[in-house]
Amino acid sequence: MTTAPPTTTDEVPGPPAAAKSAWGTLRPLVLRLHFYAGVLVAPFLLVAALTGLLYAASFQAEKIVYDHELTVPVGERELPVSEQVAAARAAHPEGTVAAVRPSPEADATTRVMLSGIPGVDPDHTLAVFVDPYTGKVRGALEQYGSSGALPLRTWIDEFHRDLHLGEPGRLYSEFAASWLWVIAGGGLVLWFSRRRALRTVRGTGGRRRTLGLHGGVGAWAAAGFFLLSATGLTWSAHAGANIGELRTALGQETPSVSAAAGEHAGHDAAGAAGGDAAHGVGLDKVLAAARAEGLGDPVEIVPPADAESAYVVRQIQRSWPEKQDSAAVDPATGEVTDVLRFADYPVLAKLTRWGIDLHTGSLFGPVNQIVLMALALSLILLILWGYRMWWQRGRGSAFGRPVPRGAWQQVPPYVLVPLLALIAVLGYFVPLLGIPLAVFLAVDVVLGEIAHRRGRRTYASGTTVR
Numbered sequence: 001m002t003t004a005p006p007t008t009t010d011e012v013p014g015p016p017a018a019a020k021s022a023w024g025t026l027r028p029l030v031l032r033l034h035f036y037a038g039v040l041v042a043p044f045l046l047v048a049a050l051t052g053l054l055y056a057a058s059f060q061a062e063k064i065v066y067d068h069e070l071t072v073p074v075g076e077r078e079l080p081v082s083e084q085v086a087a088a089r090a091a092h093p094e095g096t097v098a099a100v101r102p103s104p105e106a107d108a109t110t111r112v113m114l115s116g117i118p119g120v121d122p123d124h125t126l127a128v129f130v131d132p133y134t135g136k137v138r139g140a141l142e143q144y145g146s147s148g149a150l151p152l153r154t155w156i157d158e159f160h161r162d163l164h165l166g167e168p169g170r171l172y173s174e175f176a177a178s179w180l181w182v183i184a185g186g187g188l189v190l191w192f193s194r195r196r197a198l199r200t201v202r203g204t205g206g207r208r209r210t211l212g213l214h215g216g217v218g219a220w221a222a223a224g225f226f227l228l229s230a231t232g233l234t235w236s237a238h239a240g241a242n243i244g245e246l247r248t249a250l251g252q253e254t255p256s257v258s259a260a261a262g263e264h265a266g267h268d269a270a271g272a273a274g275g276d277a278a279h280g281v282g283l284d285k286v287l288a289a290a291r292a293e294g295l296g297d298p299v300e301i302v303p304p305a306d307a308e309s310a311y312v313v314r315q316i317q318r319s320w321p322e323k324q325d326s327a328a329v330d331p332a333t334g335e336v337t338d339v340l341r342f343a344d345y346p347v348l349a350k351l352t353r354w355g356i357d358l359h360t361g362s363l364f365g366p367v368n369q370i371v372l373m374a375l376a377l378s379l380i381l382l383i384l385w386g387y388r389m390w391w392q393r394g395r396g397s398a399f400g401r402p403v404p405r406g407a408w409q410q411v412p413p414y415v416l417v418p419l420l421a422l423i424a425v426l427g428y429f430v431p432l433l434g435i436p437l438a439v440f441l442a443v444d445v446v447l448g449e450i451a452h453r454r455g456r457r458t459y460a461s462g463t464t465v466r
Contacts, residue, residue, distance in 0.1 A: 025410045027193060034186035036440060039390065041179045042383045048176040049383070051160035052228075053376035056361050056369045058153040066150050069141060074106045075133025081110070081283045081301075087135040088112035088128040097303055098125050100283065101148070101316070103132040104298035113143060124154075147318060147362060170237045171432065177232035178239065178433040184218065184225035191215040207392035214385040221378040228375065231359035234352055239430045246429075252348035257326040257340040261310040280304075280331030286311045289336050290327045298323075304331055310338075318362035324353065 063070060081102050089097070089112075098115035110132050113125040120126050120142055127143040127150070130136070144154040162169030233239040247253050280286075283301060290299065290313035302312040314326035324342035329335070345353070357363040361372050411419070427434020 025412060026415065027190070029411060030186050030189055034183060034190060037179055037183050037186070038383075038386050040440075041176065041183065042386060044172055044176040045180060045183075045379060046383050047163070048160070048173055048180075049376045049379040051156070051163075053373055053380075055153070055156045055160045056372035056376065058156045059361060059369055060366070062150055062153045065152055066141065069129040069139040069150075070109060071107050072109055072131045072133065072138065075131075078103065078132040079135050081287055083135055084110045084130045084132055085112050085283060087137060088114075088130050091137040092117075092126065092128050092140060094118070095126065099303075100301045101298065102287065102301070108132075109138055111143075111148070146316065147360065148316075167237065173232070174236040174238060174240075175432045175436070177229050177236060178430050179436075180232075181226050181229035182433065184222045184229070187215065187218045188222045191219050207389055210385050210389050210392060214382055214389060217378055217385075218382050221375055221382070224371070224375040225379070227355075228359060231355035233430065234355050234359075238432060242429045242431075247348050247352070250348065252346040254349040254352065255340060255345060257312060257314070257328050258338040259305070259309045259312050259328050261304065261308055261328075261330050261332065261337065280311075281334035285334040286313065286329045286331070289313075289329045289334050293325075293327050293336055293339055295325055295327055296323065315342075318357045319365045320363055322353065322357070322363075 081100065084102075085097065085100055092114060095114040095116040097112060099113045101111040101113070103110045109129040112128040112130060114128065115125050117126045121144075124142050124144045126140055127148070128140045129138045131138055141150050142154070143150060144157070149157055158164055161173055163172060234243060244253070287299070287301060290301075295313055295315055298316050300314055300316050302314070304311055310328040310330055312326060312328055315323035317323035322342060324345075326340045327336050328338040330337050342350070342353075354363060358368065361369040364371075423434070423437065427437060
């Protein structure tokens with residue numbers, strides 16, 4: 001005598017369509033979307049979670065691997081910044097000075113960033129690390145981005161962002177970010193609709209236990225997944241561009257300090273055209289002028305781009321509280337010509353800055369990085385449990401059957417029409433959500449029609465017509 005496997009509440013046929021509530025008709029549709037999105041998108045999410053886990057750990061690994069370049073014994077008196085830059089240029093006369101980051105802490109080196117270095121990626125700089133007390137150069141490493149990522153973190157960052165495939169590779173990460181919130185949201189709704197969060201998995205086994213673990217961990221981690229998805233899309237290739245256009249239309253783009261120099265700049269600072277840091281009043285007076293405006297460490301000094309431009313000194317602290325003020329200093333007179341405070345940023349510009357720094361693990365330092373690693377591990381476990389449930393839903397060695405199609409036919413028009421409109425708007429702004437979803441629906445309709453022509457169709461109610 002054989003016994004059929006027990007049926008979970010996810011598989012119990014509901015009441016007739018006429019007696020169902022709006023949610024009762026939507027639930028099979030959400031379940032089917034969650035199932036297929038989980039099965040098809042999970043491999044991309046798994047890669048994103050694994051590489052994201054590595055990236056979250058790379059901040060601390062970077063400090064260990066590059067300790068010699070990053071730290072120095074604390075001395076008695078720091079040399080002027082101009083002398084430190086001169087020491088870096090003596091060791092590396094090639095290229096031009098792109099920026100200088102004076103030592104932000106007593107035991108930290110000064111970074112002199114050089115651009116136009118042969119063999120260095122044009123989008124990167126060569127960071128020369130100088131002992132601020134002795135002027136000794138402790139090394140030089142390729143650096144990327146405003147966070148100052150060194151080779152180890154840069155490699156992991158690019159691996160997470162595009163799998164080292166360039167712009168085409170960015171589609172994978174945007175695809176994962178576009179669908180993460182949909183999968184997390186669908187799972188959260190399904191979980192709480194059956195009040196599974198109040199149930200215990202202790203004493204249960206098989207698919208029911210896996211389902212309990214999958215739902216419980218997913219419910220706790222859902223808020224983090226929403227944040228990761230939203231912040232990841234902020235600077236993605238396609239959705240990020242749409243978000244940028246929307247911010248521009250609303251007057252919420254990120255402002256920048258005016259780098260136009262004073263009326264004497266063209267006469268007294270002609271050397272600025274070469275992008276060299278040693279001209280005009282000099283780095284030390286420029287830094288002192290910025291300090292007088294309240295720009296504390298850590299800061300970055302950017303030399304004038306040409307004879308008509310000013311020095312730009314900007315704060316670069318991405319941890320809480322963020323320091324993002326900036327000032328322009330006339331190279332001829334050493335006077336501050338413009339100041340921009342982070343407090344004056346538009347709301348969406350602030351939210352974008354905070355969101356990116358939260359996503360990359362900078363906003364709250366090590367605590368932020370630990371939370372990101374926990375979310376990455378949670379996502380990995382959820383994916384493995386999800387595939388295990390799919391296997392357990394079948395019989396023997398066969399994978400489980402999918403949720404029956406046709407659920408959308410049971411949704412009343414007053415719910416279906418606004419839902420489709422919302423999906424269309426989201427699909428426009430987030431194309432790697434909208435396009436795959438449209439393809440999925442088209443394929444699903446075609447497969448349903450093929451099944452119909454063959455004489456049998458399975459509906460969401462669980463009945464099969466032959």
